Amino acid sequence: MKMSWSKRQKFAGYLFIAPNMLGIIIFFLIPALISFVVMFTDLDFLSKAPVNFIGLDNFARVFSDETFYTALKNTFIFLLAVPVSIAIAVFLAILLNNKIYLKPILRAMYFMPYITSSVAIAFVWSLLLQPTSGPINGFLRSVGLADPPRWLASTETSMYGIDLIMVWYTLGFNMIIYLAALQEIPTELLEAAKIDGARAWQTTLRIILPLISPTTFFLLITGLMGAIKTFGLIQAITQGGPGDSTVVLSLFVYRTAFSYYELGYASAIAWVLFVIVLVITAIQWVGQKKWVYSN
């Protein structure tokens, strides 16, 4: 006997999602559960000693580890790149949304860094920012700056040097998303403002920015989440150096796990990182009511 169409339909639903679901369970859900167990152990990949459950010892260690606080501070400096990139992107997008020549080409040029390999970018920038003879400091000297910053070579400026690279890297992506959001603004609204005698900056401040605030919120959330996970770019540029001046939390996890093979401790740090992600996201969800426009 044949099943009715609607019954078959329900069954088909599970079949369609099954392969992907299975993969997600194996490669995301199960690892997350394993990690949740491992963080309570002293699992060390190099030592052959038996594994012990050590309760919350790993967390006690995290919060008394000096490197953790350095990494926390560096992470926050690194995250500065996100709002800066978003602010420049919104400015560029509003300009680019006007009638201009060569728009598709310009748009593509801004977007280009985003599709290139972060490792390749890392090496180009480490040469560009070379303090004594790199072209950027060469330029700064030629315009009269006698003592340009030492960028990635100094513990004081290295994190900001990485911010600079990160802004350059993510700018195009943010800009493209803003451009799409700007297209959705009804033109009548802008024309009405013009007829009422509003100046361009007034329209921008009072109409455009509030209307695209949901996009700003989206970019801020995804940007911060993405940045907090980034370690490949930093690993390729500075390997965390000089000293520990560019060790961010995600790089700290990577080092602990795969340079020192302290898997238990690394898992604990990773979950602390996860909690930080959650807290930042939660703060923004709460804060969004104040400034995100919704109809």
Add this chain to the structure above:
Amino acid sequence: MNQIAPGPAQTAASRATTTFLNYQQRRFISKLALTFILGFLAIIMILPFVWMISTSFKTGNEVFNYPIEWLPAHPVFDNHIKVWTEGFLTYYLNSLKISFLCMIGSCFWGALAAYGFSRIEFKGRDQLFFLYLAMLMIPPQILFVPRFIMFNWAGIYNTHWALILPGQFTIFGVFLLRQFFKGIPREISESAAIDGAGHLRIFSQIILPLAKPALVTFCILDFSWNWNNYEDALVFLVDRNLYTVPLGLTNFIGEHNVDYNGMMAAAVAAIIPMLIVFLVGQKFIIQGVANTGVKG
């Protein structure tokens, strides 16, 4: 509006033309000025690429000459030859294989799941989808250690499978494609269902062809992520003959760390395929990225 005092001889019509022309001219000038400003900034954005390519054709002592010689006085190809004779061909083939297999898999399984989540109603569907979205929050840092343990146990650590197998499954892709499938009118598949078509036929013969732009976008994005994926390769690959392009690039630079021209030639080699893909599929990529933001 321009305030032009009408002279006594001017008729209403000629006044209109003057203002009209002025308006046109002003628009033209402001359009040109804006283009110049934005063009200037765009050129600054791509200067690192230009410098990279230019440096890759220079010899050692010319690298840091200032003012910068954008066109090398005596272009040489040695740097590029060295890169290709020192393993980049292997890295390329590895990256191509891994990126291609991941792209095909995640696109196929992702499209199936997206169809299930968007066009079939079944119990628990929305809760399952919420679970998917929640898993997007998990930072990869949490997954590296357990995957390392699992892959060691399964014997696929230090093989390409460690990248290919997880790369078959995508959460983001399901999200993106589901969004697109939802936009296809219900009536189209309903009329096919009345004609007796099953879901597999509706999926393969109606939805997939209609969703081609979204599929192409996702495929390009997925390919580029896999091509540029440095972090997984760093954690899971050890043997040099298994290296992907980003890993091979760091390795090359570790071995030639004062040879700046060689470094830049290697960097050029690493980004050329993505540049080509970008130039060809630019429209799809930018459209796709734009869609994720606005509808997300």
